[in-house]
Each structure stands twice: as structure tokens, then as C-alpha cells.
Amino acid sequence: MNNSPIVKTTAKILIPFIIVFGLYVIINGADSVGGGFQGGAVLASAFIVRWMVSPDEDIDIRYMKAAERVLLLALFLTGMLLLGRSMAMPYMTGRVWMVAVNLLIGIKVACGLTIIFYRFVFFESR
Amino acid sequence: MISELEIMLMICLIVLAFITVQTQKLRRSAVYLGAFSLLCSFAYLSYNAPDVAIAEAVIGCTLSTILLLIAMKKYHVITIFYVQDEAGDPAAIKKERRELTTSLERFLLDRGFEPQTISTDLDDRELCENECFNLLIMHEKNDITIYSSGIRYIAPDVQEYIVGHKPPHLNVSFYCVNERAPGGETYDE
Structure with missing residues (x-):
């Protein structure tokens, strides 16, 4: 698997498509199949493919950990934003709010799964 | 009513699960488990649960297969x-x-x-x-x-x-x- 030009070329072509598909699943999750969790898992698989191409330790997990915490806080705050309102909010507000929450969940899940993966690959040894 | 597709899926699932447990080499077993997950996600799809199907396909097929293979490499x-x-x-x-x-x-x-x-x-x-x-x-x-x-x-x-x-x-x-x-x-x- 190391330094195989076939794997490298295929992955380079594949990674943008995976990311676009993940974002599509996240953003379109409000009214079709998918949602934050599924899209986030798809985004995390892009990182796994990236690891297959270049298995170097050049991703700083600490930033990802920090980003995950901040995103969790943002998720709570976004949830509380519309707390006092009645359910009869304007259409656009609801849409924007839903997409925003889905995006936050998606990026948070992608960060979390990537952290799990990279930690397992690089730090856990026999 | 159960369609023929579902019956075929179920039989394939049982066969794959059996092979997964019975294979001698761990590495092949992990690959069979990935195939099992993929068929499982098709089964979810046929029961009108596409959300679960996507999650199963991504996590069961990609993440867990690769994690298992890496764990074996590390072992x-x-x-x-x-x-x-x-x-x-x-x-x-x-x-x-x-x-x-x-x-x-x-x-x-x-x-x-x-x-x-x-x-x-x-x-x-x-x-x-x-x-x-x-x-x-x-x-x-x-x-x-x-x-x-x-x-x-x-x-x-x-x-x-x-x-x-x-x-x-x-x-x-x-x-x-x-x-x-x-x-x-x-x-x-």
C-alpha cells in the first residue's frame, strides 16, 4: 500500500468528491435522506482516505480537539437561540436554523471520528 | 408481504455472518464483516430506513473495517x-x-x-x-x-x-x- 501510484492517484481524485458528498448530505439533511451525523461520518472517511495516501503524522489533533469542544458549545447556544419562540416562526428562519444546526453537528462528528481514528493509528501501540 | 429481494438479502446476510465467524484468518474475517455491513445497509434500505442505511454503510463498512485491519497490523x-x-x-x-x-x-x-x-x-x-x-x-x-x-x-x-x-x-x-x-x-x- 505504501507509495503505490494507483492508490495515490485514485485517492487524489476521490477526496474532493467525498467532501462534496458529505457536505451535500449535511446541508440537504433537513428535507431528504441524511443529516449531521451521516454527513459527518462521510467527511471523516475523507480523512481516512487521506491517511491511506500519506500515512504521516502531520495532522495536529490538538486543534481538532479544541475545535470539537468549541463546536459543542456553539451547538448548545444555537439550540438555545430559538428557545423562547413559539413553533410558528417564519419559514426562512427555521430553514437557516436547521441547516446551521446540521452543519455544526456534521463538523463536530467529523472532528470526533477523525480524532478517534488518528489517535488509534498513531498512538495506540501493542 | 415479503419480496424475493428481501429473502435473498436475508439468506446472504446469514451466510456472510456464518462465514465471518468460521473463517480461519482474521484478516479475511474483517473483510467479510465489511461485506456483511454493506448488505445490512441494503436491508435497512429495503425497510425504508435510508438514514440508518447511510450511517451503517459509512461506519460499518469503512470505519470499522479499516480500524479492524489496522488493529490486526498492530497486533x-x-x-x-x-x-x-x-x-x-x-x-x-x-x-x-x-x-x-x-x-x-x-x-x-x-x-x-x-x-x-x-x-x-x-x-x-x-x-x-x-x-x-x-x-x-x-x-x-x-x-x-x-x-x-x-x-x-x-x-x-x-x-x-x-x-x-x-x-x-x-x-x-x-x-x-x-x-x-x-x-x-x-x-x-
């Missing part, structure tokens, strides 16, 4: 390179070689290791430079040369086993190359 997969030039050899010798490889694999499996045999006709010097083998078996006419690398804890047993089980007319020479194991770098936080 003890033993990579055996078998260097030979098959051209022009009589069938009896080929059969002998195959038997030797198979019995060596069975020996390692009994010890709880995970053998992975690769037949190659690459130059042995190139392989030595890449350091990607645990056992390198070179077979020329009546001579077997074996290099072992990074498996010092089992190399004497392997040598003993091969000397004990080889066909009598073969000469075996065994060398230990003390280099680091493939993929065996350990990181500590």
Missing part, C-alpha cells in the same frame, strides 16, 4: 515473502513448495499469529532494502534460504519447525536480520 501479522521463479520447474517441486508454505502458515496460525503470504519474483536485494518482510523465503533448486526480521520472539521456533518438517533432500539456511518490523514503529504520547 501480530507476519508477512511472508516467497521468492521463486516458477518458470520451467516440474509440477512435483511446485507441489512441494506449496505444501511447505501451507504447513508453515498452519504452524503460525496455531501459535495465534496471522500469516500473510506473498509470492513474488522480485529481486531479494530490493526487498531487503524496503524492509517490508518478516520472513523472506528464497527457494532455488534444492536450497532454501530464509531471512527473518523483526520477529525475534518466534524466529527460533520457526527455524526448528522448518528444519523438522522440510522434505529431506532440501538444504535450509536460516539468518536473522535484526531490523525493525514493518509498520512496527511505536509512538508514545
Whole structure:
């Protein structure tokens, strides 16, 4: 698997498509199949493919950990934003709010799964 | 009402689950588990649960398969390179070689290791430079040369086993190359 030009070329072509598909699943999750969790898992698989191409330790997990915490806080705050309102909010507000929450969940899940993966690959040894 | 597609899916799922449990090699078992997950996600799809199907396909098929394979690599997969030039050899010798490889694999499996045999006709010097083998078996006419690398804890047993089980007319020479194991770098936080 190391330094195989076939794997490298295929992955380079594949990674943008995976990311676009993940974002599509996240953003379109409000009214079709998918949602934050599924899209986030798809985004995390892009990182796994990236690891297959270049298995170097050049991703700083600490930033990802920090980003995950901040995103969790943002998720709570976004949830509380519309707390006092009645359910009869304007259409656009609801849409924007839903997409925003889905995006936050998606990026948070992608960060979390990537952290799990990279930690397992690089730090856990026999 | 149950359609024929569902019946086929269910039968395939049961067969795959059975194969997954019954396979001898862990590595193949992990791959079968991935196929099982993929069929499982089709089954979810046929029950009108596409959300669950996507999650199952991504997590069961990609994430967990790769994690299992990496875990096996970190545990003890033993990579055996078998260097030979098959051209022009009589069938009896080929059969002998195959038997030797198979019995060596069975020996390692009994010890709880995970053998992975690769037949190659690459130059042995190139392989030595890449350091990607645990056992390198070179077979020329009546001579077997074996290099072992990074498996010092089992190399004497392997040598003993091969000397004990080889066909009598073969000469075996065994060398230990003390280099680091493939993929065996350990990181500590």
C-alpha cells in the first residue's frame, strides 16, 4: 500500500468528491435522506482516505480537539437561540436554523471520528 | 408481504455472518464483516430506513473495517515473502513448495499469529532494502534460504519447525536480520 501510484492517484481524485458528498448530505439533511451525523461520518472517511495516501503524522489533533469542544458549545447556544419562540416562526428562519444546526453537528462528528481514528493509528501501540 | 429481494438479502446476510465467524484468518474475517455491513445497509434500505442505511454503510463498512485491519497490523501479522521463479520447474517441486508454505502458515496460525503470504519474483536485494518482510523465503533448486526480521520472539521456533518438517533432500539456511518490523514503529504520547 505504501507509495503505490494507483492508490495515490485514485485517492487524489476521490477526496474532493467525498467532501462534496458529505457536505451535500449535511446541508440537504433537513428535507431528504441524511443529516449531521451521516454527513459527518462521510467527511471523516475523507480523512481516512487521506491517511491511506500519506500515512504521516502531520495532522495536529490538538486543534481538532479544541475545535470539537468549541463546536459543542456553539451547538448548545444555537439550540438555545430559538428557545423562547413559539413553533410558528417564519419559514426562512427555521430553514437557516436547521441547516446551521446540521452543519455544526456534521463538523463536530467529523472532528470526533477523525480524532478517534488518528489517535488509534498513531498512538495506540501493542 | 415479503419480496424475493428481501429473502435473498436475508439468506446472504446469514451466510456472510456464518462465514465471518468460521473463517480461519482474521484478516479475511474483517473483510467479510465489511461485506456483511454493506448488505445490512441494503436491508435497512429495503425497510425504508435510508438514514440508518447511510450511517451503517459509512461506519460499518469503512470505519470499522479499516480500524479492524489496522488493529490486526498492530497486533501480530507476519508477512511472508516467497521468492521463486516458477518458470520451467516440474509440477512435483511446485507441489512441494506449496505444501511447505501451507504447513508453515498452519504452524503460525496455531501459535495465534496471522500469516500473510506473498509470492513474488522480485529481486531479494530490493526487498531487503524496503524492509517490508518478516520472513523472506528464497527457494532455488534444492536450497532454501530464509531471512527473518523483526520477529525475534518466534524466529527460533520457526527455524526448528522448518528444519523438522522440510522434505529431506532440501538444504535450509536460516539468518536473522535484526531490523525493525514493518509498520512496527511505536509512538508514545
